[in-house]
Amino acid sequence: MLRWVIVLIVFGGVDLYAFQAIKTISRGQWLLWLYVIISVLIYGYMTYVFFNYDRSIGPNAATLRAIGLFLLMFLPKVVLFVIMFGEDILRVFIGGYNYLTDNFFSGTSEKYIPTRRLFLSKLALGLSAIPFASLLYGIFKGKYNYKVLKYTLYFEDLPEAFDGFKLTQISDIHSGSFDDKDAIEYAVDLINDQDTDVILFTGDIVNTKAEEMDPWINTFKRIKTPEFGKYSVLGNHDYGEYVSWPSKIEKEANFEAIKNIHNKIDFKLLLNESRYIEKNGQRLALIGVENWGKSFKKAGDLDLATKHISSDDFKILMSHDPSHWEYEVKSHKEHYHLTLSGHTHGLQFGIEIPGFFKWSPVQYVYKQWAGIYKEAGQYINVNRGFGFHAYPGRVGIWPEISVIELKKGSDNA
Structure with a gap:
């Protein structure tokens, strides 16, 4: 049971940060909804394949497809998570500095923790495109690149x-x-x-x-x-x-x-x-x-x-x-x-x-x-x-x- 809780926390955390990156650069709701729909469909397909896996048959085309889709979706999100989480750590330190300045050095900070930077979200999305494109190439071309x-x-x-x-x-x-x-x-x-x-x-x-x-x-x-x-x-x-x-x-x-x-x-x-x-x-x-x-x-x-x-x-x-x-x-x-x-x-x-x-x-x-x-x-x-x-x-x-x-x-x- 604990193992599944840890898995859900990891997946949830990675998805939350990926969602935040999309939200930061999105000017409308359509991109957020597209992200949610695609994620739900892939997770749903993976869950279906996992719970219908037949150990008497072993890995098959559906298994390979599910693993491929999972990696295509998850690894780019990990890149987003690393960058966005790193930014959050920095934001917390800045917030702590602002708080100390306000309370001990008569500062006038109105907002302790700064907002997310648009540039960093764009950079994170750009970098996440590298593993996505690489994995996609690997599926369609790389596996037979003898x-x-x-x-x-x-x-x-x-x-x-x-x-x-x-x-x-x-x-x-x-x-x-x-x-x-x-x-x-x-x-x-x-x-x-x-x-x-x-x-x-x-x-x-x-x-x-x-x-x-x-x-x-x-x-x-x-x-x-x-x-x-x-x-x-x-x-x-x-x-x-x-x-x-x-x-x-x-x-x-x-x-x-x-x-x-x-x-x-x-x-x-x-x-x-x-x-x-x-x-x-x-x-x-x-x-x-x-x-x-x-x-x-x-x-x-x-x-x-x-x-x-x-x-x-x-x-x-x-x-x-x-x-x-x-x-x-x-x-x-x-x-x-x-x-x-x-x-x-x-x-x-x-x-x-x-x-x-x-x-x-x-x-x-x-x-x-x-x-x-x-x-x-x-x-x-x-x-x-x-x-x-x-x-x-x-x-x-x-x-x-x-x-x-x-x-x-x-x-x-």
Whole structure:
């Protein structure tokens, strides 16, 4: 009960300040009424979707739409709230100063607390338009604004036969969220255009249910199989744990169906197991673990996955959640040269200026959240994700296809 009271206070406070900003600049009642009507309609729709949410079905188009509308409405209001509340704090201090002046220094103030400034209200509304426009762009364009990000990584102990070896990584397809076939076809073409040696998918092929992938099987089957194959692992969403199931049997059947999807699109699913990739008499080890997350399902088993692997092998590890690297992989007795993860999506919201600046709220949860990181001579690439989930868009953190070239030598080469 207390939780709902806090939520209502927060929402009410944010809306009150947004209303005050509109009221300050409005010369008539029509703008105020328009604001109220739109807010009531969106809150009403959200409430309807929330109370009719079916946990046996899970997230659907209505859920995504409701989340999108909520963010479109609420985040700009938060900007208004911060500015207007800041002004109120200043007004209170000025009022206190005026009061003290009047009562102790024979001042003649007639009004202690000054009125709201029109300029500041206009500024607040102008600034609130930035997240509104960004979120709107993210919904209609940003979520399919695919980027190919290329990296070159150097390893002194890379087998010579693999000098120049290229891999393409995709992650977090979340097929249940897709709504534009042409955009996905374009993305698949981008993958095929990279002309790499192996393609690796690091989990979350669906939001929850295997059937979400049914309309997209033929599309993803178009991903060309390169010389050294296509491999994949599972992510936290692939276990069907975010919905209610009528029975354990149906949940297990869904899990089996999700695993079978990988075979349907010609990917070899690695379930706590490994494969050798051989070239010119030399080899590297490709290891795939099930999901292991600090805050999510821990099904990954590194020791099981590497039981047939030698300590001297060059190792590429596929593990969906980057917290696995932070809390287990990088301190493991075995040396994992390169780990490939996804999971974070970069929160689908942030600011990136390549080579200069990178920020997203998700960085306060995950130490490694987007791109390449290196510690103790080990690398991890956290792919920003192919699809989207919850918020039906992307702002600043675009969908990614990673292309990584392995080179023999030192970082200074």
